[in-house]
Amino acid sequence: MNTWAVPKNNRKKNNSSSGWRPSADRETLKARVRLLQQTRSFFYERDVLEVETPILTTSGSTETHLDHFAVGSEAGGSNYYLNTSPELAMKRLLAAGSGDIFQLSKVFRAGEQGRQHQPEFTMLEWYRLGFDLKKLMTEVEQLFVELLADKLLRPSIAMTYAQAFEQFLSFNPFTVSVDKLRTCFEEHSQADAPLLNDKQAYLDLIMSHIVEPRFDADRLTFITQYPAEQASLARINKQDSRLAERFEVFAGGLELANGFHELSDAAEQRSRMLEENKRRVEINKTEIELDQHFLAALEAGLPDCSGVAVGFDRLVMFATGKQNIEEVISFAIKNSYMGKNS
Amino acid sequence: MASYSTNEFRSGLKIMIDGDPCSIIENEFVKPGKGQAFNRVKIRNLKTGRVLEKTYKSGESVEAADVIDTDMQYLYKDTEAWYFMHPETFEQIGADENAVGDNMQWLKEQDMCVVTLWNDVPIAITPPNHVVLKISETDPGLRGDTASGGTKPAKCETGAVVKVPLFLEEGDMIKVDTRNGEYLGRAKE
Numbered sequence: 001m002n003t004w005a006v007p008k009n010n011r012k013k014n015n016s017s018s019g020w021r022p023s024a025d026r027e028t029l030k031a032r033v034r035l036l037q038q039t040r041s042f043f044y045e046r047d048v049l050e051v052e053t054p055i056l057t058t059s060g061s062t063e064t065h066l067d068h069f070a071v072g073s074e075a076g077g078s079n080y081y082l083n084t085s086p087e088l089a090m091k092r093l094l095a096a097g098s099g100d101i102f103q104l105s106k107v108f109r110a111g112e113q114g115r116q117h118q119p120e121f122t123m124l125e126w127y128r129l130g131f132d133l134k135k136l137m138t139e140v141e142q143l144f145v146e147l148l149a150d151k152l153l154r155p156s157i158a159m160t161y162a163q164a165f166e167q168f169l170s171f172n173p174f175t176v177s178v179d180k181l182r183t184c185f186e187e188h189s190q191a192d193a194p195l196l197n198d199k200q201a202y203l204d205l206i207m208s209h210i211v212e213p214r215f216d217a218d219r220l221t222f223i224t225q226y227p228a229e230q231a232s233l234a235r236i237n238k239q240d241s242r243l244a245e246r247f248e249v250f251a252g253g254l255e256l257a258n259g260f261h262e263l264s265d266a267a268e269q270r271s272r273m274l275e276e277n278k279r280r281v282e283i284n285k286t287e288i289e290l291d292q293h294f295l296a297a298l299e300a301g302l303p304d305c306s307g308v309a310v311g312f313d314r315l316v317m318f319a320t321g322k323q324n325i326e327e328v329i330s331f332a333i334k335n336s337y338m339g340k341n342s
Numbered sequence: 343m344a345s346y347s348t349n350e351f352r353s354g355l356k357i358m359i360d361g362d363p364c365s366i367i368e369n370e371f372v373k374p375g376k377g378q379a380f381n382r383v384k385i386r387n388l389k390t391g392r393v394l395e396k397t398y399k400s401g402e403s404v405e406a407a408d409v410i411d412t413d414m415q416y417l418y419k420d421t422e423a424w425y426f427m428h429p430e431t432f433e434q435i436g437a438d439e440n441a442v443g444d445n446m447q448w449l450k451e452q453d454m455c456v457v458t459l460w461n462d463v464p465i466a467i468t469p470p471n472h473v474v475l476k477i478s479e480t481d482p483g484l485r486g487d488t489a490s491g492g493t494k495p496a497k498c499e500t501g502a503v504v505k506v507p508l509f510l511e512e513g514d515m516i517k518v519d520t521r522n523g524e525y526l527g528r529a530k531e
Contacts, residue, residue, distance in 0.1 A: 065378055111349050111400065112379070114371025185397075194399045196378065201399075204377035209397065212374075232376050248375065258375045283401075 003027050023332040032316045032328060035147055036104065039124060039312075042143050048100040048126060053089035055106055056080050059291040061088070062276040063232065067110040067285070069119070082108035085309065086125055087233065088294040091262070094127055094305060095297035102126035104312065115324050116254065116314060118332055124315075127307035133245055133261050136306040137222055140249055140257055144220055148251065148319050156220035164223055165206070168214050173203055174227065174242060181206055197283060200229050217252040233269070234260035249310075251318045259308035266298035344406040348381040348398050356388070356409040359396065363388045363407035363460045371400070388458060389440075389465050407460065411468075414457045416449050424449060424467070426457050437464035445469050447502035448520040469520045474529040475499055477514050480506065493525075 003026045022029070043050065060068045060081040069082040083089075086105050093101055107123045128136055141156055165173040169184060181202040185193040188210050196202055215221040224247045228236050231244035245261035263269055270290065277287045316328040326332035346357060351369040358364070364385040373379035379400035386393050388409060398404065414426035414435070423436030424446065437457065441464045442449070448469035449455070456468040480496035493505040496516070504518050506525050515529040 063376070065373070065376065112371065112373060114369075114373075117371050117373065189395060189397065191395050191397060194380070194397050194402070196399055201378040204374050205380065205397070208372050208374045208377070208380065209382070230376060255375055 022330045023326045023334070024328055024330055028316070028320050028322065028328055029330060031320050035316055035319060036312075038147055039104065039143070042146060043102045043126065046100075048102045048128070049098060051090065051093055051098065051101045051103050053083075053086045053093070053103065053105065055083050055108075057083050057089070059088075059293075060288045061085060062273045062280065062288045062290065064276050064279045064283070064285075067112075068288075069108050069110050084109050086123065087307070087309070088291050090125060090127060090307070091302055092294060092297040094129075095300050095302045100126070100128050113333065116317075118313065118325050118329060120333065121325070121329075122312040124310040124312045125307065127262070127305050129303050129305045131306040133224070133247055133259065133306055136259055136261075136308060137224075137247055137249075140259065140308055140310075141220065141222075144249070144251070144256070144315075147315060151218070151251070151318055151321070152220060153218040154216065156222060157216075158222035158224060160225040161223055161227065162225065164211050168211050169206070173206075178202055185209065200227065203227070203230075212250060212255065213253045215250050215253050219251075220256075221250045223248045223250070231263075231272075232260070233263050233272075235263050251314075254314055254318055255311070256314050256318070257308050257310040259306060261306045262302065264298060264302040264304065266295055269298055270295055344408075345403040346406055347403050348400050351381055351383060356407040357385070358405040358407045359385065359387070362390070363409045363465065365409070367393065372397075373400070388460065391443075391466075409458060409460045409465075411456050411458050413454055416451060416453050416455050418451060419446075419449075426455065426464070426467075429454075435459075435464060437467055441465050442467050445520070447498075447500055448473055448518075450475060450500055471519060471521060472517055472526065473500075473520055474515055474517050475502065475504075477506070477510060477512050477516060480510065480512055482511070 004022065040050065056071065058080060061084045066084050068084060071080040071082060085107055086103050090101060090103060103125050105123055106120055108120050110119060112119055128139065145152060159167065162172055162174060165171060171180065178199050182193040185205055193205070196205065225243045226246040228242050228244050231246060234244045234246035237243040237245055247259045248255060249257040273290050281287055313325050313328050317325060320328065322328050326334065346355060351366055353366050353368060355366045356363060357366065364387050366383050366385050368384040370382045371379065372382055381398045381400050382395065384393060384395050412428065414428055417425045417427050417434065419425065423438050424442050425434055425436050427434045435457065445467050450473055453470055453473060455470065457464050458466040475498035477496045478499050481494050492508045494508055495503050496506040496510060497503050504516065504523060504525050506516060510516065517526040517529040518524065519526055
């Protein structure tokens with residue numbers, strides 16, 4: 001459905017190219033700004049400060065599975081990155097004493113394009129001082145229920161990463177072998193499993209292809225206690241070092257949010273970044289210079305906090321029932337975008 | 343050897359899978375927030391026509407298949423092959439039974455077809471969506487019965503058997519949809 005008014009002299013069929021038209025219809029764009037407004041009100045009511053951090057950054061993210069857009073200038077010379085996430089800059093604000101903060105910002109990830117991905121998308125991210133994961137998950141649920149009320153027909157459920165595998169596949173992801181993961185994929189998809197680098201990648205394969213699509217379509221599913229290897233910037237559980245203090249939220253099978261009890265130990269953070277860089281080099285990606293300002297901020301002291309990042313465009317998708325992210329963005333980058341040529 | 347990165351995957355791209363040329367029907371990018379990215383593709387094997395799914399690790403390279411679709415005119419057949427001609431270069435090429443397959447029943451001399459070449463050898467023939475064929479064999483027509491809605495089989499000049507209305511007779515020309523074998527209507531000579 002396209003609800004844009006079409007000028008009369010333009011109504012002929014097959015009239016030249018329609019490529020200039022928005023990829024979202026007008027109703028969806030209206031729904032999108034309503035959701036933006038509601039989101040802002042939600043945080044303003046709770047006295048969470050709205051902030052803006054740079055999109056153009058001097059240092060990138062070491063995260064193994066993220067690719068940056070590197071930006072040069074017309075005149076040549078110094079290189080910048082387009083931000084893949086506002087996380088590090090927001091933590092510098094927290095360390096500087098900002099208090100609770102939220103941000104709605106554009107982020108950029110090279111090579112990510114599909115039904116649920118665009119190389120440029122909108123991220124909602126917020127941090128709460130003194131919140132543990134449980135408290136933050138409660139707040140995430142409050143926000144999502146407010147925004148998505150008419151699509152969420154049943155109350156949210158929570159399960160651990162291990163429980164999700166046990167419920168849908170009857171094995172434990174922490175003890176299962178790579179061979180078993182490969183066979184599991186092949187049985188479910190009737191296709192060869194791709195050759196991957198390590199067990200975590202096979203867990204990603206099973207989680208994204210087999211487990212997530214089985215979540216109930218009409219409710220939120222919270223997944224908690226990710227494997228420590230997938231901790232990223234989350235703390236490790238004090239009682240069980242195999243687990244990370246990390247959760248994700250799905251609406252149906254659509255991944256909406258990722259939250260951490262934030263790691264504040266600068267030394268551990270540095271060693272994780274070095275480890276990620278090592279993995280990047282192993283899989284032929286560029287090594288990223290560590291963000292020294294961020295590490296210095298952690299050394300100065302990050303207050304105890306939890307934070308969460310939400311793919312805002314996907315929230316709009318779920319709220320409006322759109323199946324493709326292109327339909328909720330005014331001018332999406334279309335499939336003609338092919339990245340580098342070989 | 344030419345190859346494509348999964349970043350370049352899009353529908354219509356021709357790639358090699360297990361030694362066979364395939365065409366991508368659908369490409370889906372799948373990535374868990376913090377994890378490994380994948381490209382899940384639905385592909386058609388161009389030799390067998392079978393549709394299958396395959397998942398690649400994103401960033402992987404896949405060998406390109408040298409496959410091109412060319413418009414060519416069907417000329418004639420002999421005991422070994424069906425012959426097609428390029429309308430501009432007049433170059434002729436023979437396609438064997440594996441390439442022509444069930445579509446042999448729609449091939450009418452002088453019709454333009456799409457010949458799919460893999461490494462310059464025909465692997466598939468696509469006839470026009472609509473062809474006009476002469477009925478060569480059918481039970482006698484029931485004159486005047488143009489409304490009862492019944493059908494009968496009619497064998498066409500190319501060998502195809504099509505369900506047609508009862509009033510049609512041998513020698514009549516009919517228009518047929520080659521994609522589903524359905525009778526579309528009568529045609530003029």
